[in-house]
Amino acid sequence: MTMLKQILNQAGVREFGVCPMPPEDALLDCRAKSRLPENARSVIVCLFPYYSPGLEGNISRYAMVEDYHKVAREILTPACESLRQAYAAEFSWFADNSPIPEVSAAVQAGLGVQGRNGLLITPDYGTYVFLGEIITDHLFDYSAPAQGSCLGCGRCEAACPGGALCGGAVDISRCVSDISQRKGELTPSETELVRAGGLLWGCDRCQLVCPHNREVKQTHIQAFQKNIVASVAYGQIRPLCKTRAFGFRGPRVLERNYHILYGVD
Ligand code: SF4
Ligand code: SF4
Numbered sequence: 001m002t003m004l005k006q007i008l009n010q011a012g013v014r015e016f017g018v019c020p021m022p023p024e025d026a027l028l029d030c031r032a033k034s035r036l037p038e039n040a041r042s043v044i045v046c047l048f049p050y051y052s053p054g055l056e057g058n059i060s061r062y063a064m065v066e067d068y069h070k071v072a073r074e075i076l077t078p079a080c081e082s083l084r085q086a087y088a089a090e091f092s093w094f095a096d097n098s099p100i101p102e103v104s105a106a107v108q109a110g111l112g113v114q115g116r117n118g119l120l121i122t123p124d125y126g127t128y129v130f131l132g133e134i135i136t137d138h139l140f141d142y143s144a145p146a147q148g149s150c151l152g153c154g155r156c157e158a159a160c161p162g163g164a165l166c167g168g169a170v171d172i173s174r175c176v177s178d179i180s181q182r183k184g185e186l187t188p189s190e191t192e193l194v195r196a197g198g199l200l201w202g203c204d205r206c207q208l209v210c211p212h213n214r215e216v217k218q219t220h221i222q223a224f225q226k227n228i229v230a231s232v233a234y235g236q237i238r239p240l241c242k243t244r245a246f247g248f249r250g251p252r253v254l255e256r257n258y259h260i261l262y263g264v265d
Contacts, residue, residue, distance in 0.1 A: 011079035017109030037090035057230025060202025110143035126213035
């Protein structure tokens with residue numbers, strides 16, 4: 001484990017945990033599945049914290065920073081290369097586009113607990129983390145479960161503008177974050193929910209009210225500390241689509257939301 005820790009720390013991953021492959025919950029069907037190593041035995045789940053203090057604006061916090069897909073690629077590609085050399089085994093990385101159910105695997109890997117808002121709650125960074133996985137045919141020791149729990153306080157459910165949270169389940173059809181990302185014309189009720197959410201992209205309400213997100217640590221990842229854009233003006237939407245996580249949906253989605261929220265360009 002020490003060599004694994006050394007290699008990952010050097011690449012820029014400070015927090016990680018290991019769970020069995022396959023993990024407890026069923027694998028997801030996606031094209032990335034074809035990149036899984038044959039006879040994979042371990043999943044190394046990596047945390048990418050992105051929180052910086054004072055971030056207030058008109059998009060979700062995770063979208064204020066550099067696109068995490070790019071940041072994860074820049075960290076995990078060399079990490080896998082070093083791990084291949086060190087262990088003479090197969091290592092493939094995934095982030096977001098992953099066959100691994102990421103939150104439940106992170107819980108199994110001892111990185112935190114799952115909240116009633118459906119998100120991973122970590123001890124140091126609360127819910128403000130991205131996840132990535134390295135999957136390998138090498139057998140590593142598995143991590144112990146994390147201490148602590150979601151407080152069950154219900155603040156996330158009470159704050160949810162879409163009424164999407166109930167008993168620990170998220171009804172995606174009512175989640176403003178999901179609705180704000182849909183293409184095309186929104187229905188009148190979807191439009192109302194985007195207005196109620198008040199952001200051009202995403203929704204952070206169930207994170208902002210969570211007691212676990214008080215006094216969280218700032219990210220140590222430099223790429224998430226610079227080039228932060230908290231409030232997006234209409235004219236910034238197209239250029240920002242090249243560097244932010246919302247770029248994959250294209251500029252028209254944010255331009256539509258801008259008109260819903262502000263009415264003018
Ligand atoms: S992201 Fe917003 S709409 Fe979605 S579950 Fe959380 S609070 Fe509700
Ligand atoms: S707001 Fe309360 S119930 Fe919701 S995830 Fe946080 S601790 Fe759990």
